[in-house]
Amino acid sequence: MSAVAQGPTIPDAKATTLKTAFQACDVGALKGESQKYYVDLSAVRSAAAINSLRTRLDFLDPGQFAAVLFTGHRGCGKSTELLRLKSHLEQEYRVIYLEADDALDINDADYIDLYLVLIRQVLNEVGALKLHLDRPLMERFEQWFKDITEETEESVAKSVTLETKAQAGVEVPFLSKLVAKLLAQIKGSHTQRKTVRHQLQQDIGRLKTDMNAVLLDAFTKLREAYPQYPKGFLVMFDNLDRVPPDVGDRLYFDYAAQLQDLNCTLIYTVPISVVYSDKNVNNAFSQPHIVPMVNIYQLQEGKLGYNPEVLKRLGKLITGRMDYQSVFAAQNGNAGALVMRLLKASGGHVRQLMQMVAKACLAAASRGATQVEAVDVDYVIKQEQFNFERVVPEHHYPLLVQVCQQQRVPQTADGQRMLFNLSVLEYNGDRRWNYMNPVIKKCDAYREALRLAQGQPQDTPTPPIVPPTVP
Numbered sequence: 151m152s153a154v155a156q157g158p159t160i161p162d163a164k165a166t167t168l169k170t171a172f173q174a175c176d177v178g179a180l181k182g183e184s185q186k187y188y189v190d191l192s193a194v195r196s197a198a199a200i201n202s203l204r205t206r207l208d209f210l211d212p213g214q215f216a217a218v219l220f221t222g223h224r225g226c227g228k229s230t231e232l233l234r235l236k237s238h239l240e241q242e243y244r245v246i247y248l249e250a251d252d253a254l255d256i257n258d259a260d261y262i263d264l265y266l267v268l269i270r271q272v273l274n275e276v277g278a279l280k281l282h283l284d285r286p287l288m289e290r291f292e293q294w295f296k297d298i299t300e301e302t303e304e305s306v307a308k309s310v311t312l313e314t315k316a317q318a319g320v321e322v323p324f325l326s327k328l329v330a331k332l333l334a335q336i337k338g339s340h341t342q343r344k345t346v347r348h349q350l351q352q353d354i355g356r357l358k359t360d361m362n363a364v365l366l367d368a369f370t371k372l373r374e375a376y377p378q379y380p381k382g383f384l385v386m387f388d389n390l391d392r393v394p395p396d397v398g399d400r401l402y403f404d405y406a407a408q409l410q411d412l413n414c415t416l417i418y419t420v421p422i423s424v425v426y427s428d429k430n431v432n433n434a435f436s437q438p439h440i441v442p443m444v445n446i447y448q449l450q451e452g453k454l455g456y457n458p459e460v461l462k463r464l465g466k467l468i469t470g471r472m473d474y475q476s477v478f479a480a481q482n483g484n485a486g487a488l489v490m491r492l493l494k495a496s497g498g499h500v501r502q503l504m505q506m507v508a509k510a511c512l513a514a515a516s517r518g519a520t521q522v523e524a525v526d527v528d529y530v531i532k533q534e535q536f537n538f539e540r541v542v543p544e545h546h547y548p549l550l551v552q553v554c555q556q557q558r559v560p561q562t563a564d565g566q567r568m569l570f571n572l573s574v575l576e577y578n579g580d581r582r583w584n585y586m587n588p589v590i591k592k593c594d595a596y597r598e599a600l601r602l603a604q605g606q607p608q609d610t611p612t613p614p615i616v617p618p619t620v621p
Contacts (some may be wrong), residue, residue: 161414162584165472168515168522172470175508189466191214191444195498196579199439200231206436207239207415212373215466217410217455219402219431221391221420222441223572225501228419229388231441236386243384243415244279244372246271250419251389255337261405262354264335266329272368272414273326274382281363291360292325299332306331329594358408365413383414395423395566403427407436416590422576423566426559444498445577447585454585461493468492468507477511477618479521488527495531497575497588506530534589541571542590547599550574550586555603557583 165171180617190199199222206218222228236245250256253267259406276283296302306328335342350357369382393401398421401409409418424431425438432438444493448457465486481487492510496503513526525621542550549564550573559565559574568574573587 155160166476168477168511168520169476171472172511172515175504175511189470191463193463194496195442195444197440200235203417203439204235204238206439207243207384210230210381210415212382213369215382215413215415217412217416217418219420219424219435219438220417220441221422221438222390222426223422223443223499223569223575225572226441226443227500228391228441232386232388232417233504234418239384239528240377242377242381243375244275244382245384245386246275247386247388247390249270250387253333253337255343256389256392257394257397258343259390259397259401260347261401261408262350263333264387264401264409265350265357265361266333266336267387268385268412268414268416269364270279270326270329270333271385272365272599273323273329275383276368276371277323278370279375281368281375283334283368283371286321287360287363287367288325291364292328294353294356294360295328297354299328299346301328301331309334354408355583358412362411363389363414369413381415384417385414386417388419391419391421393421395421395563395570398424399427399429402431403429403434406431410435423570426561426566426569428561440576440578444500445579446463446494446498447577456494460498461490464493464496464498464503465489467503477522479523480498481524488522488524491527491531495534495589497585498577499572499587501573502534502572502587506534511535531589532592537590538571538573538587538590539593539595542573542593542595543567544595546573547593547595548603550590550596551599551603553584554586556575557585 165174199220203218203220206216210216220228220232233247236247239245248267248271250259250267255261265571284383303324306324309331332346335346337343365383372379372382390401402420402424404419409416420431420438422440425440444460446456446460446464447454448460449455468489475485478485478488488510492503492506495506509530510522510526513529514520514522517526519526546564546568549568551562553559553568553574559568559576565574569576573590574584576582576584
């Protein structure tokens with residue numbers, strides 16, 4: 151029997167040691183016991199995305215369905231907010247939350263794959279709720295799958311796992327088993343992926359029609375048996391924002407029609423790069439709901455400085471998990487000085503902040519210290535810089551200089567890539583603007599690009615980098 155993977159250890163009280171502080175910095179979505187770490191950031195970043203998404207779904211009447219887009223930078227807290235939204239929506243919906251990267255090859259996702267995941271998840275939920283779908287309808291749908299894939303009861307039975315055969319004592323329908331096999335093939339190899347998709351695309355109209363008939367029957371049976379879910383099933387596809395920009399373009403532009411007009415309500419997380427495409431995603435979907443960075447900046451005498459109130463609020467992500475005076479060494483009598491350096495280096499990116507705190511604890515413990523000191527903070531910020539140096543192409547550095555000078559990212563493939571790899575961040579509230587991830591400022595390639603942009607001769611020392619004036 152294989153061992154079951156354990157989640158992160160959550161300290162019972164505020165962390166006071168490097169080990170417990172490290173454990174408290176898990177960067178996954180806050181769920182279960184870790185929800186105690188939730189910090190409401192609505193006072194320091196726009197909450198419009200969350201509020202408008204909730205209102206959009208509240209406004210739907212029973213029998214009305216929608217496909218809505220939810221986006222923001224990876225690591226900004228979308229998953230945590232979705233899980234909190236889930237508890238509100240469960241008052242009217244039977245919510246199915248799933249992490250798409252568990253079921254798909256996230257680097258080559260296709261709408262066919264999403265169809266299969268949707269079919270499997272809804273059928274499994276139907277089985278768990280002991281609903282009985284229309285038998286002739288299901289038989290026709292199953293027969294179509296058998297014909298198009300040349301699969302049989304016997305061939306599927308040989309390949310499915312025990313987990314697929316029965317979940318918590320519930321018998322899984324044959325179609326769900328077949329779809330599980332197809333998904334495994336899609337995720338398993340490029341050749342099988344092409345074969346399965348080609349088979350299903352031969353009669354994609356029939357697939358969508360039959361799938362919608364099954365979804366509508368599931369909606370009807372759910373309402374009859376469980377009147378507490380008058381709006382039927384709501385499926386949250388989380389982690390689709392991790393698909394590369396080219397895959398995001400294919401899904402949300404080329405196949406926008408296939409992802410909509412389905413007989414259940416869907417939330418798709420999308421890469422923020424999609425929002426910046428000149429194809430205009432609003433032409434295909436309703437306006438996406440965008441979670442911005444925490445805006446740690448403010449205008450000071452024509453220069454871009456830091457907003458102390460925002461930094462203080464963002465700091466609660468750390469002080470809510472640990473006794474920072476025990477974990478961080480004081481600098482000139484100020485125990486919060488090192489915390490403040492990490493807050494500024496994060497650029498308001500929640501995951502980047504928590505990762506740096508965790509790495510600082512690890513670095514300090516690795517050298518035998520009992521507290522995080524300046525050398526550890528220097529080290530983790532430098533490591534973040536090195537990470538970007540490995541992924542940022544040389545020709546992006548002049549563009550990053552332009553982003554800092556103009557506070558906007560070019561609406562090009564390069565601009566989309568910079569948003570995707572987090573070298574450029576979006577802030578919004580009263581206005582929307584972009585700025586470079588602050589840890590990149592010390593990169594030699596960025597400094598050289600800045601020198602050239604300023605027209606300095608090569609032997610002239612580069613002056614300190616002054617944040618640009620905000621127009």
